[in-house]
Structures are given as structure tokens and as C-alpha cells.
Amino acid sequence: xxxxxxxAAFALSAGTAIAQDSITVAIQxxxxxxxxTAGAAGAIDSVLYSNxxxxxxxxxxxxxxxxxxxxxxxxxDDGLTYTFSLRDGVTFHDGTxxxxxxxxxxxxxxxxxxxxxxxxxxxxxxxxxxxVDPLTVRVTLSAPMGNFLFNMAWxxxxxxxxxxxxxxxxxxxxxxxxxxxxxxxxxxxxxVRNPDYWGTPAHLERATFKFISDPTAAFAAxxxxxxxxxxxxxxxxxxxxxxxxxxxxxxxxxxEGETILAMNNKMPPFxxxxxxQAVAHAIDRQSIIDGAMFGLGTPIGxxxxxxxxxxVDLTDLSQFDPExxxxxxxxAGFADxxxxxxxxxxxxxxxxxxxxxxxxxxxxxITAKIENQEWAQWLExxxxxxxxxxxxxxxxxxxxxxxxxxxxxxxxxxKPEFIAIMDELNATTAxxxxxxxxxxxxxxxxQDYVNGFLFELAIPTVAKADVQxxxxxxxxxxxxxxxxxxxx
Amino acid sequence: MRNLILGAALTTVFVLAALISFIxxxxxxxxxxxxxxxxxxxxxxxxxxxxxxxxxFSMIMVGARTSIAVAVLAVGIGxxxxxxxxxxxxxxxxxxxxxxxxRGNDLVFAFPALVIAILITAVFGASAVNAIIAIGxxxxxxxxxLSRGAALGLWSRDFILSARVAGKSSARISVEHILxxxxxxxxxxxxxxxxxxxxxxxxxxxxxxxxxPPTPSWGRMLADAQTLVxxxxxxxxxxxxxxxxxxxxxNLMGDGLRDWLDPRLRVLRA
Numbered sequence: 001x002x003x004x005x006x007x008a009a010f011a012l013s014a015g016t017a018i019a020q021d022s023i024t025v026a027i028q029x030x031x032x033x034x035x036x037t038a039g040a041a042g043a044i045d046s047v048l049y050s051n052x053x054x055x056x057x058x059x060x061x062x063x064x065x066x067x068x069x070x071x072x073x074x075x076x077d078d079g080l081t082y083t084f085s086l087r088d089g090v091t092f093h094d095g096t097x098x099x100x101x102x103x104x105x106x107x108x109x110x111x112x113x114x115x116x117x118x119x120x121x122x123x124x125x126x127x128x129x130x131x132v133d134p135l136t137v138r139v140t141l142s143a144p145m146g147n148f149l150f151n152m153a154w155x156x157x158x159x160x161x162x163x164x165x166x167x168x169x170x171x172x173x174x175x176x177x178x179x180x181x182x183x184x185x186x187x188x189x190x191x192v193r194n195p196d197y198w199g200t201p202a203h204l205e206r207a208t209f210k211f212i213s214d215p216t217a218a219f220a221a222x223x224x225x226x227x228x229x230x231x232x233x234x235x236x237x238x239x240x241x242x243x244x245x246x247x248x249x250x251x252x253x254x255x256e257g258e259t260i261l262a263m264n265n266k267m268p269p270f271x272x273x274x275x276x277q278a279v280a281h282a283i284d285r286q287s288i289i290d291g292a293m294f295g296l297g298t299p300i301g302x303x304x305x306x307x308x309x310x311x312v313d314l315t316d317l318s319q320f321d322p323e324x325x326x327x328x329x330x331x332a333g334f335a336d337x338x339x340x341x342x343x344x345x346x347x348x349x350x351x352x353x354x355x356x357x358x359x360x361x362x363x364x365x366i367t368a369k370i371e372n373q374e375w376a377q378w379l380e381x382x383x384x385x386x387x388x389x390x391x392x393x394x395x396x397x398x399x400x401x402x403x404x405x406x407x408x409x410x411x412x413x414x415k416p417e418f419i420a421i422m423d424e425l426n427a428t429t430a431x432x433x434x435x436x437x438x439x440x441x442x443x444x445x446x447q448d449y450v451n452g453f454l455f456e457l458a459i460p461t462v463a464k465a466d467v468q469x470x471x472x473x474x475x476x477x478x479x480x481x482x483x484x485x486x487x488x
Numbered sequence: 489m490r491n492l493i494l495g496a497a498l499t500t501v502f503v504l505a506a507l508i509s510f511i512x513x514x515x516x517x518x519x520x521x522x523x524x525x526x527x528x529x530x531x532x533x534x535x536x537x538x539x540x541x542x543x544x545f546s547m548i549m550v551g552a553r554t555s556i557a558v559a560v561l562a563v564g565i566g567x568x569x570x571x572x573x574x575x576x577x578x579x580x581x582x583x584x585x586x587x588x589x590x591r592g593n594d595l596v597f598a599f600p601a602l603v604i605a606i607l608i609t610a611v612f613g614a615s616a617v618n619a620i621i622a623i624g625x626x627x628x629x630x631x632x633x634l635s636r637g638a639a640l641g642l643w644s645r646d647f648i649l650s651a652r653v654a655g656k657s658s659a660r661i662s663v664e665h666i667l668x669x670x671x672x673x674x675x676x677x678x679x680x681x682x683x684x685x686x687x688x689x690x691x692x693x694x695x696x697x698x699x700x701p702p703t704p705s706w707g708r709m710l711a712d713a714q715t716l717v718x719x720x721x722x723x724x725x726x727x728x729x730x731x732x733x734x735x736x737x738x739n740l741m742g743d744g745l746r747d748w749l750d751p752r753l754r755v756l757r758a
Contacts, residue, residue, distance in 0.1 A: 215715045235715040237539070291522040291540055355701045356540065359520045370701050372614065 035168035040118035045155035053174035063475035079144035203485035229463035261452030280318035292352035337365025340389030492744025498737025515543035559685030566627020574635030683738035
């Protein structure tokens, strides 16, 4: 008697191949907590952005801003008042209704004095948030803010409910197409489809995120088909093998990750622009892209994404020219070079790129002592402690060149003229004027040689051949599974 | 005898490679040559090139230097501190100093060596110097215990007794009479510890806690080769073989030396 169901199941799986309704996606880093409104880690958004949490607006996979929980909005002529009308019938995963009160709560919480939001700057221009009626919110700004709708699309600006806000770090409650189910720390996070979703329901019944940071383990997991997709595959050298294997597809997309050789602008000798310029000219970007990333990446000459319409190609300012570099060092009084530190976090763009850069710097007389650091150590000692001469890191937030306006940011630039451009940009809404200001800003940091601008990080995704609907590009750090399905 | 010759030959090859690397390597290992990366072994590059286009043969030569330097110094620390401790303990056998020294040794022995070495380098920063200290510390009790054991046996011998009757202090007896008689034993043990030191250095470098780049190290070459093993196996093969052959050579040499230096076996041979 017991044989029958087993045989039936066997026949079913062998014959009709049941449509797959679950997916296992691997990413490199595990989120430290599950509340994007109270944590800086990009991995939080990787797992939860759009899947579990939604904001008033959101990023589409091509980087454009599309409506999220706000259906439509009106902007007053002076650019100071945004009236959002919210979608009807949206509920949080705990069953409570999402309405204007929740929006007011979320925005006020994010900009409040005791807010732990990692991107408080996004909310700085907000003056008041008023509830007009349950489905209408009016946000008044203290000054016009050209990219306010863009700011509201960030993972840090998602809408949460007062009933659940305090426990989001371990029990995320959002409005998205997936509900959080389980978090086995150190291993995986499981999501299930939200049957009460307001929009197009997810194709998948369940989704599992696994965390694999070791490149060798990542390769093995994909090859053995333990995971269905790996977003941000850590070993670019293995991609040709996957491309040659008909079981897999390889997608290489853009990210917002400007990979830079950061220089400590307040620490001698990097407080001297000639030294910074010498470093910039000592670097051969293409050999770093080829050697460290096996060809993945676009050279950049400033801190701005090359696929953005306002990008100016300034790579000529810092062309590879070791002779000029030596000359500049001599002019700066370092004819015999100098010694400094090069602190490297774990990703291969930093570890491998660092070895290449150290060798290129040695060629012009600069001895960069490599020190490999784990992320925690890097954040503590290099990023917060500012104890470094040089370091390599990729800045993956979209449109993040405003970090150059912060004199306390780890590379410590914050030139008053640059801050002035940023203030003006924030107050400008006309697209042409904004583009011009963004280009001025790009030129200023390139001409000041604030950092060595290396390349725009590309993100490789390896997936089984019949997975469809994954994001190609990463306009924000996210693995949006709401549109993902299986071809068969 | 055959072991001794084979072991000595292997060891000599690597020591020579390390010494020659100071004045000559086929290619400059500091210069990266990205366009020529991951080349298969050929007449130009005997062992091929690595992921930065560096000549692997040259890297193995310079890597031998790192391995040997770390192992020699670590064994040096072990011998330099361990043997005096062991001799002191033997001279004060049964006394409180003996107890303190030997229980201290037991304490160090109780820790898994490589794990503590990882701890030391993680706390004080990864570098070849810290690797030497970490490996060296764990060599101390090995030599202390061995020298104490061997010395204890000698202290009851007649020639020591006559030295004592002659009024020599126990420190002098230890240095003038005990030490020369346990020298062989220490040399044999030193060879074995030397091979363990090479393995420990490779292990620490493999996890990124040994010599830092650009200083080549066999262990880090293996770690770098890890994700490339399926496309360029020679990256892992050659440093792996270098470690195996060096350790094998040292162990064979240690074995051979023991046979050769052992007085009882020497009598048999005669």
C-alpha cells in the first residue's frame, strides 16, 4: 500500500517534470541584521529590497525610478511640496494596513534625532510630513531637492509600520511580494510568497538566500547545482567555464560600484596634491581590470558611474604615465619615493588589485606595504579609525559622490568649494542645470586627484540556464526576485 | 645511509635554490606581466606563469627563501630557549625550578600549535616575523623536554660524578659535559622540527597570516591558485610539490642522521 504514493511521485517527477516554484540564490555576504532602515550593510538590501520591503518609489532594474507604494505624486511648482497618493489595499505581512500614518511614521523615524538610519542625509531636506487622508501624504521640503524621488527609492527609505518597527532587525515586516520566514544565521534566509500582495504576485512559492563568501566554495556550489543562481559571483576567473557549460547562463551587469584607490587626504604625504597626482599617474587601470577582475569592469576617471547620462570621461587626467609620476614625486620632494601602507579588505578586486597597484607604485619609487584585513578590521581600523595611507574599496551606493563633501569621511576631502557645488546641486531641480553641476563636481574631484579612480565594478551573476527575470544591472544593491521564474 | 643521501640531496636543492635566488632568478618576481598570465609550462617559463604573469619557477626559488628563513629562525628560537630550559630543569631535577619549567612546557604543549599560531598572528598582525615567533614558541617545549630527558640520563653517569667531585658547578657541567653529549639528538630533532616549521609557515601563509605580499611564499601561492585550479592546475602543482619534496627531504635526512649519529648503530657499522 505504501508503495503507491512513492511510485506515483516518481512517475510525476520523471514524466511531467513538476514546474519548479522555488529558487535558491547565493550571495557573498550575510546581512548583520534585517532592518534596512537601521543598518548600513549592503547585504540587508541584497536580500530584502523589493522582496520584503518597499518604499514610496523604487528602482527598476535599469536604474529608473518607478512608482512603489505611492501610485502617483504631484510636485508643487516651487519644488517644495510633494503630494503622494498611496495605493489602496496594501497590507503589511503582519496583516496591518499600510496607510498614510505609516508613511509619516517611517519618514519621521528615519530623520528623527535618535534615528539609526545609515543614510540620514536622504531625509535631511524634509521639513514636515502631513497626513492629508489615509491614502494621501504631503511632504514639504525646507529647500528644493532635485533627486528627492530618487532618495525615496533607496532601501534605507522603505515604509515600515509602527507596530513592528522595533523588531525589524530579526523579524522583517514589510509590504513586499515575499514574506520573511526563517533566518538560520550563518547559513540562509528563507522567504515565502505573500498571498495578499497588492501587485503582481511573485511567480515563486519560496526563495532561499544562501551566503557563500569563499570563492572556491562558491564555484563548487554552482557547479554542483546546490544553488540555482549566484548573484555577485566572487571569482571572475571561473566565468568562462560557466559560459562554456550549457547548464548555466552568465550575466554581467553594471553596478554603482566605483572602485577606488582611496588616499588619506589629511595625512602626509597624501595631503600634497602632487603626490596624489603622481599616484594616479602611476596606476595602469587596464592591467588592474585584466589582472584582478579578468577583464570585468569599466575604467573610470572620477567618482561617478560611467553608465549614468551625466558622466564625463576624465580618465585622460590620470593616464598611466610612470615618467610623469616620477617627475611629480620629485617636484613634491620625494625624488627617492616614500613608504606608506596599503590596507586591503577581502574582495578579490582589493586583494589582487592591491598586489598589482603595489607593484605599479614600486615602479615609480613608492613602497606600499600591503596589509590584508578582514571586513570588521577594515571598518574599524581603516574606515572609522582612518589609520591608512592607501586602501582599495568599491563604493556601491548609487550617486554617492556626495561623500566627498564630508570632511570626516575616511579619505577626508570635504573641500569647501566642493561642498558648495553639492549644496547647489541639492537645491536645483532643472535637469540641465543639475547635469552641469554633477559634471563640475566630477571634474573637481578628478582634478584634485582626491583618490585613484580605478574602475566601475561589474557584477557577474551565474544562474541555471532556465532561470529568467533576474536583474542584470545593480542600480542599487538588490536581488529582486519578484519577477523571477523558471522557463520550464 | 640511502635515506640520508636522498634527504640531504633534496634539502640541498631547495637550500641552493633559496641561496641562488638572492643573486639570480630567471625572471623578476616583483614585475607583474598581466598580458602573459596563466601560461602553461614552457621552455621560457619552466613552471608556467601565475595569475599576474609572474614566473612560477622564480617564485618557487624566492618562496624557498621565505620558507627556509621562517623555519630556521623558528627552530633557532626553539633550540635557543628550549635547550637551556631543559638543561636547567635537569640540573635542578626534582626541585621547584624543574617543576615550574616542565609544567610551563606542558601548558604550551596543551595548546594546538597551529591554532595558537593563527591567534598570535591574528592579534599582532600578519607578518613573517610574527609567524616566526608563533612557530618558534611551539618549538620551545619540544627541545626543553627532549634535552631534559636526555640530560637526566647523563646526570647519573660516572663522568658527571667525577666532574662534580672536581667541584664544577651544575651550570658548568651542563654546558661542558651534558650539552656536547646531547648535541646529536638535538640536531636530529632540529631537522624534524625544521620540516614541521616549513609546513607551519605554509599553513599560516595559506590562510593569509604568514609573509605578506609581495614576498612570495609557497603557502600563499597555493591559496592564490585555489580558484584557478580547474583552469590552470600548474599554479597549485608546483608550490605543492615544493612543499612536499622539502618536507620529505628533511624527514629523510632526519631519519638518516639519527641512524648515522647513533653511537650504538655506529658500533654495528664498524
